[in-house]
Structures are given as structure tokens and as C-alpha cells.
Amino acid sequence: MRNLAEYFAMGGYAVYVWPSYAAAVAVLIGVLIASLRSLRARSAELEAIEGSLPHRSREERPT
Amino acid sequence: MHRFANPARFLRLGAAIMPWSTGVAVLSLAAGLYFALFASPADYQQGESVRIMYVHVPAAWMALFIYTSLAATSAIALVWKHPLADLAAKAMAPVGAAFTALCLVTGSLWGQPMWGTWWVWDARLTSVLVLFFLYLGHIALNNAFDDPTRGARAAAVLAIVGVVNVPIIKFSVDWWNTLHQPASITRLAAPAIDPAMLRPLLLMAIGFTAYFVSILLLRIRTEILARKLRTLRYMQGAEAPAPAVAGERI
Numbered sequence: 555m556r557n558l559a560e561y562f563a564m565g566g567y568a569v570y571v572w573p574s575y576a577a578a579v580a581v582l583i584g585v586l587i588a589s590l591r592s593l594r595a596r597s598a599e600l601e602a603i604e605g606s607l608p609h610r611s612r613e614e615r616p617t
Numbered sequence: 618m619h620r621f622a623n624p625a626r627f628l629r630l631g632a633a634i635m636p637w638s639t640g641v642a643v644l645s646l647a648a649g650l651y652f653a654l655f656a657s658p659a660d661y662q663q664g665e666s667v668r669i670m671y672v673h674v675p676a677a678w679m680a681l682f683i684y685t686s687l688a689a690t691s692a693i694a695l696v697w698k699h700p701l702a703d704l705a706a707k708a709m710a711p712v713g714a715a716f717t718a719l720c721l722v723t724g725s726l727w728g729q730p731m732w733g734t735w736w737v738w739d740a741r742l743t744s745v746l747v748l749f750f751l752y753l754g755h756i757a758l759n760n761a762f763d764d765p766t767r768g769a770r771a772a773a774v775l776a777i778v779g780v781v782n783v784p785i786i787k788f789s790v791d792w793w794n795t796l797h798q799p800a801s802i803t804r805l806a807a808p809a810i811d812p813a814m815l816r817p818l819l820l821m822a823i824g825f826t827a828y829f830v831s832i833l834l835l836r837i838r839t840e841i842l843a844r845k846l847r848t849l850r851y852m853q854g855a856e857a858p859a860p861a862v863a864g865e866r867i
Contacts, residue, residue: 565665570730574723575654578672581719582646582828585712589835596842603849 624841627701631834638834642827649820657813666730667814673723674802675822676716679829680748681783683713687755688780691773701837703769704844706776707759708836712829714752721745732796740789741797744782751779765847 564571653671660667687709694702724742725735736742755772762768790799801809802818810818 564668565659567664567666567730570666570726571668574669574672574726575650577719577722577726578676581715585715585832588711589832589839593835593839593842596839596846600842600846600849603846603853 624701628838628841631838635831635834638827638830642824642831645820645824645827649817649824652817652820657817658811660814663731666727669723669727670814671817671821673720673727674818675825676720676723677745678822679716679825680713680720680745681786682826683709683716683829684748684751684776685780685783687713688776688783691776694769695773695777701841703766703773704840705833705837706755706773707769708840709829709833710752710755710759710772710776712832712836714749714756716825716829717745717749717752721749737796739795739797740793741786741795744786744789747782748779748786751775751782754779765844 562568562572649671653668657668657671659665687706690702690706690709693699694706721742724745728737729735755776758772758775759765759768762771789795790797802815
């Protein structure tokens with residue numbers, strides 16, 4: 555790898571090799587982010603709905 | 618199998634596995650990328666474009682592996698009414714679709730310089746495209762009904778019927794004259810691939826599999842929460858909220 559430009563040229567296949575790896579990174583990170591987001595969304599909804607249940611709030615905040 | 622039917626027990630097991638699968642995924646993918654992009658030779662015929670294979674082939678393996686898992690999970694859901702099987706099937710389908718899309722895109726990016734075409738309607742390529750549509754159909758059916766159990770049942774039937782496509786994909790390169798080359802690793806004789814190229818390929822495959830395990834555990838947890846939400850909303854909609862359900866915590 556003595557010449558960086560030569561390395562990135564990928565023997566003339568740069569326009570095919572790099573988009574392949576970009577697609578792989580996009581898929582792995584995209585699926586991860588989408589999965590984490592929906593987990594957070596469901597957790598937040600669940601907390602909200604459990605907090606609104608009358609007998610639970612009485613349990614948690616005794617007067 | 619039924620020991621893991623209990624969501625609480627499954628969540629404990631999942632929480633124990635997750636750090637390990639995530640660690641294996643990060644290490645294997647890092648090492649795989651290093652060998653795929655730096656420490657492996659160019660092919661004597663394909664030149665540097667062979668590096669596309671280190672993404673393409675593991676993605677194709679994942680597409681088939683996840684679909685087979687989907688069909689097996691669907692069979693468990695239909696036959697034994699395992700309470701987590703429907704959720705697992707719903708959780709894995711989009712991940713399988715993503716890997717299938719990655720396989721098709723990288724295959725196309727390799728086909729253009731090597732075959733001189735982005736796409737041909739040969740047996741291998743067409744059957745993988747059908748696999749992609751099976752995944753999309755599964756996702757669509759799962760969300761097509763107001764009653765989630767009906768959607769899950771319809772999607773499970775589709776997944777099981779569609780499994781016939783898996784051996785067709787696998788053997789398409791032997792049964793028909795395809796432009797796609799036959800298997801060079803999963804064959805009875807020694808793999809027809811140099812160890813220097815096998816190394817990045819296997820590392821990426823292990824990385825993808827471990828990544829899938831972590832993502833699946835995460836997504837099943839999400840589906841368990843979603844089911845609990847539905848139950849709670851249903852209870853709220855009814856006159857009196859039942860203390861037994863409301864008091865239960867995950």
C-alpha cells in the first residue's frame with residue numbers, strides 16, 4: 555500500500571468495490587438504528603401507559 | 618423448547634447472550650474488513666473486484682439462513698402455538714429482507730464489471746429476487762390484519778410454503794445453466810478457494826451471524842413490549858383494568 559491513491563482506485567474497480575462496502579455498512583447500521591429506535595419507542599409508550607394506570611400510581615405515590 | 622416460552626425467562630437468557638454476540642460481531646467484522654480490504658490478494662481473473670465477494674457471499678448465506686430460520690419458527694408457531702415464535706418470526710423477517718437486498722445490490726455491482734451486465738434473468742438471480750419478495754410478502758401479511766394473531770398465522774403459512782425456494786436457490790447453479798458460478802466452498806471436496814480469500818469470507822460470515830443474533834434478541838424484546846402494550850391498551854379499553862396484568866412487570 556505504498557500509494558494511497560492507487561489503493562483507493564482498486565485496480566480500476568473503485569466504483570464497484572466501494573459502493574458495495576458502503577451498502578453493507580448502510581444495511582448493518584440502518585437495521586441497528588431502526589431496531590434500537592423502535593425498542594426505545596415501545597419502552598417509552600409502555601412506561602407512559604403503566605404510569606397512567608390508577609392503582610399503580612397509588613402504589614408508587616402513597617399519600 | 619417450551620422452557621423458553623416464558624418471556625421473562627427468554628429476556629433473561631437474551632440479556633446474557635447479547636454482550637457475547639455483540640462482542641463477536643464487532644471483532645469478526647473488524648478483522649473481516651481488515652482482511653477483506655487490506656490483507657488479501659487480488660484475484661488472478663477478477664482483480665480487485667473479488668473484494669465485493671466478501672460482502673456478497675456472506676449476505677447471500679444470511680439471506681438463506683434467516684429464511685430457513687423464519688420457516689422453522691413459523692412451523693413452531695403454527696404447530697405448537699409457541700407464544701414467542703410469532704414474535705421471533707416477525708422480528709427476523711425485515712433483517713432477512715435487508716440482507717437479501719444487500720446480496721442483490723452487491724451482486725449487481727460485481728456483475729456489471731465481470732459479466733458486463735447489472736442483471737440477468739437466470740435461475741440463481743431470479744430465485745434470490747423471489748426470496749426478497751417472499752420476505753416483503755411476509756412483512757406485509759404480518760401487518761395486514763387488525764388482529765395480530767391472524768396476520769401472524771397468514772405470514773407463517775407464506776413462510777412455510779416459500780421455503781421450497783431455498784433449495785431451488787441453493788441448487789439453481791447445478792440444475793440450470795446459469796451465468797452465476799457454482800458453489801466453491803460448500804462442496805464435498807476441499808473448497809476451491811485460496812485460504813487467503815477464505816479467511817475474510819468466513820470472518821465476515823461469522824460477523825454477520827453474530828450481528829443477526831444481537832439484532833434478533835433486541836427486536837424480540839421490542840415485540841414482547843409491543844404485545845404487552847396491546848394487552849394493556851385492551852385492558853384500559855375495557856371497564857376495569859385487571860390488577861394482575863397491570864402489576865406484572867417485564
